[in-house]
Amino acid sequence: MGAALELWFDFASTYSYLAAERVEHAAAAAGVTLIWRPFLLGPLFKAQQGLDDSPFNRHPVRAAYMWRDVARECARLSIPWTRPSSFPRNSVLAARVAQVALDEPWGPAFVRRVFRANFAEDRDIAARDTIVELLAAAGADPDAALARAVAPEHKDRLRRATEEATRRGVFGAPSFFVGDELFFGNERLDLALARAAGGMMRA
Amino acid sequence: MGAALELWFDFASTYSYLAAERVEHAAAAAGVTLIWRPFLLGPLFKAQQGLDDSPFNRHPVRAAYMWRDVARECARLSIPWTRPSSFPRNSVLAARVAQVALDEPWGPAFVRRVFRANFAEDRDIAARDTIVELLAAAGADPDAALARAVAPEHKDRLRRATEEATRRGVFGAPSFFVGDELFFGNERLDLALARAAGGMMRA
Numbered sequence: 001m002g003a004a005l006e007l008w009f010d011f012a013s014t015y016s017y018l019a020a021e022r023v024e025h026a027a028a029a030a031g032v033t034l035i036w037r038p039f040l041l042g043p044l045f046k047a048q049q050g051l052d053d054s055p056f057n058r059h060p061v062r063a064a065y066m067w068r069d070v071a072r073e074c075a076r077l078s079i080p081w082t083r084p085s086s087f088p089r090n091s092v093l094a095a096r097v098a099q100v101a102l103d104e105p106w107g108p109a110f111v112r113r114v115f116r117a118n119f120a121e122d123r124d125i126a127a128r129d130t131i132v133e134l135l136a137a138a139g140a141d142p143d144a145a146l147a148r149a150v151a152p153e154h155k156d157r158l159r160r161a162t163e164e165a166t167r168r169g170v171f172g173a174p175s176f177f178v179g180d181e182l183f184f185g186n187e188r189l190d191l192a193l194a195r196a197a198g199g200m201m202r203a
Numbered sequence: 204m205g206a207a208l209e210l211w212f213d214f215a216s217t218y219s220y221l222a223a224e225r226v227e228h229a230a231a232a233a234g235v236t237l238i239w240r241p242f243l244l245g246p247l248f249k250a251q252q253g254l255d256d257s258p259f260n261r262h263p264v265r266a267a268y269m270w271r272d273v274a275r276e277c278a279r280l281s282i283p284w285t286r287p288s289s290f291p292r293n294s295v296l297a298a299r300v301a302q303v304a305l306d307e308p309w310g311p312a313f314v315r316r317v318f319r320a321n322f323a324e325d326r327d328i329a330a331r332d333t334i335v336e337l338l339a340a341a342g343a344d345p346d347a348a349l350a351r352a353v354a355p356e357h358k359d360r361l362r363r364a365t366e367e368a369t370r371r372g373v374f375g376a377p378s379f380f381v382g383d384e385l386f387f388g389n390e391r392l393d394l395a396l397a398r399a400a401g402g403m404m405r406a
Binding site for chain 2: 182
């Protein structure tokens with residue numbers, strides 16, 4: 001019996017999108033239980049690096065590569081891709097709703113739809129109307145889910161999740177945990193899964 | 204007939220070490236010609252980010268992960284590893300000598316020995332005595348190689364290499380080029396090789 005895989009993600013993160021597109025199939029194939037952990041990169045970047053923006057927006061050379069690399073990876077993996085016209089998008093509302101969603105069977109479907117809205121359809125995931133539509137498409141009652149998501153209890157829950165990420169050594173997304181073992185970046189998904197399944201994969 | 208693979212590396216870079224340990228065997232297996240391109244990260248970090256030190260030394264949380272990740276990768280890939288007692292080590296002399304070395308058949312052997320000295324044996328690769336010993340072990344005439352390496356022509360050559368890296372969009376190491384296509388990070392070695400061999404590998 002293997003350990004679970006935690007995927008810590010932010011809906012604004014390009015490489016989180018790549019991980020989210022692959023993780024369900026990969027975890028199922030490895031026989032590993034997947035735990036989705038939404039959190040916010042913004043407060044983490046602020047606390048660790050004093051940044052008020054994505055690190056990519058402070059480093060244009062690295063950003064130019066990131067956009068090329070993500071488009072290339074999407075093409076390679078047959079993942080739909082449209083470069084968002086705004087980056088990073090505000091992911092606070094979507095993350096709050098995702099926490100509520102992930103208590104329900106339709107949670108993963110909602111997560112997938114939010115990522116696709118941002119990175120395949122160039123839609124504003126910060127807009128309430130967008131979230132309502134994505135909730136309905138995932139099979140939820142949008143008004144009920146939104147009412148729960150913006151209640152103080154779920155605002156606190158997202159803040160605590162971000163604090164937990166910080167405490168456990170997260171510095172970016174996607175990040176994977178298998179127990180206390182941290183794997184950073186979409187490129188580490190297969191290694192994290194191998195660890196969770198009970199061994200370390202050899203190259 | 205495939206394209207060549209350029210590996211841009213700095214002897215101070217942990218992930219360059221991982222790439223250097225794997226690249227010769229992997230390139231040969233893919234039928235791809237390998238071109239070693241030493242350069243200096245220091246001037247690049249200074250120009251792009253205003254840094255006078257490794258970015259890892261400015262971001263302790265990320266650095267803690269990097270040390271764990273590199274040790275884990277070395278264990279997985281059976282690469283010898285000792286965390287250097289000084290980081291980043293000054294790699295200027297070693298890079299100058301490497302340029303001279305890579306004009307000769309014993310160049311790759313010298314490069315491998317410098318990386319192992321830094322990351323497997325915790326030796327000071329900035330020390331002339333260390334370089335002399337590594338040159339001799341690689342089959343070179345140390346005095347002749349050192350005399351050439353510190354000549355103005357080779358100082359200029361290293362400066363120009365670093366300028367070329369900057370001009371082509373490099374922001375860290377290891378970086379791979381296949382023609383104009385940039386792949387950043389040890390994790391992209393296999394994709395870069397697949398591109399060089401004439402196709403894009405599918406996951």
